[in-house]
Amino acid sequence: MPPTTNVEGRRLVLSNLEKVLYPDGTTKGELLHYYATCAPVLLPHLAGRPLSFLRYPDGAQGERFFAKNVPPGTPEWVTVADVPRSRRMGGRQVVIDDLPSLMWAANLVTELHVPQWRSDAPALADRLVLDLDPGPPATVAQCCAVARWLRERLAADGLRAWPKTSGGKGLHLMVALERTPSEEVGAYAKRLAARAERELPGLALHRMDRGLRRGKVFIDHSQNNAAKTTAAPYTVRAGHTPSVSAPVTWEEVAGAEEGEPLAFGVRELPARVERHGDLFAALLDPGHAHALPRPG
The missing domain is CATH 3.30.70.3300 (Alpha-Beta Plaits)
Incomplete structure (x- = not known):
């Protein structure tokens, strides 16, 4: 079974912590530790902004794919916002506003990308x-x-x-x-x-x-x-x-x-x-x- 941890009252399943993601040997566990340590300075720059994912789950030299939609299996406690995509259609995207949500996103192995506006005032x-x-x-x-x-x-x-x-x-x-x-x-x-x-x-x-x-x-x-x-x-x-x-x-x-x-x-x-x-x-x-x- 993948290890689980409790983050501010939220139960998270963290997978493949020993997996090497970078040629220098950096593992997924080290990546998660970085995000947990630097969360106090990172979270304010994500708060209120719909998140886009550039995922690389097989490591930096593996396949990468960009996604804006809410990933399958997103916990119900992760904030989701309605955002405009075009004149005819809208979409729903994750908003990372607390440590459990950040660690959930980090476990997906992804770059974190945000627009220059907040979800309460699109564009x-x-x-x-x-x-x-x-x-x-x-x-x-x-x-x-x-x-x-x-x-x-x-x-x-x-x-x-x-x-x-x-x-x-x-x-x-x-x-x-x-x-x-x-x-x-x-x-x-x-x-x-x-x-x-x-x-x-x-x-x-x-x-x-x-x-x-x-x-x-x-x-x-x-x-x-x-x-x-x-x-x-x-x-x-x-x-x-x-x-x-x-x-x-x-x-x-x-x-x-x-x-x-x-x-x-x-x-x-x-x-x-x-x-x-x-x-x-x-x-x-x-x-x-x-x-x-x-x-x-």
Whole structure:
């Protein structure tokens, strides 16, 4: 029988804890331990947001599949929200708002992806995101240079940006907003990305054409679309290593621009959180949410 555990009064069945999920030997048990340890900083960034699953139950080198619908066998005590999918149809998605729900989801072996809006106000974004993706031979160092430029332009518009690693090769910049229609946020993000391409020729790119990306940093503004999602802060990624989409400081971004490493995994994050707390805590503070500037 798979082992069971009691999490805050909820009985969970945890399966295949010795199963190796990553080439470095990281097991499913270690993955679950990470989520349990970092739950205090992770849960506030999931609360109220419909969850999408990028599952990799056979390990990071196995099959992956993306799902938004409520998984079969979801416990009745896991929060589920009705969310719009199109003009004609809606859907139902899981909302992770407590530790038992988080551990249930982690047991499925999944990346945690969320939109920029909450389930009580679909398509009204309370965050803006810019996903900086380097096209080889560009690296995170070039992403950091573009991030610094974007930070300055956002600040000029009265907006404060917080950086985190993507958990892959790039960076995410996030901004707290007063609730704003996702279409308006996406349009602003696209204008900003287009300006970066004009003012950082040879370095930044806002167009989707993959043939243009070599040696440049693609600024993916499309994740502000109401139908899109982004890897949540502190989620583990299904890459070659168990890397985490980890909030970082602007000082660390500056160091990485000069060649210092900027990557964190499940083994480093608990101690890092113990030292620094949640470096994204201010993103959750309504006092840091501001209105987008008017076009023009």
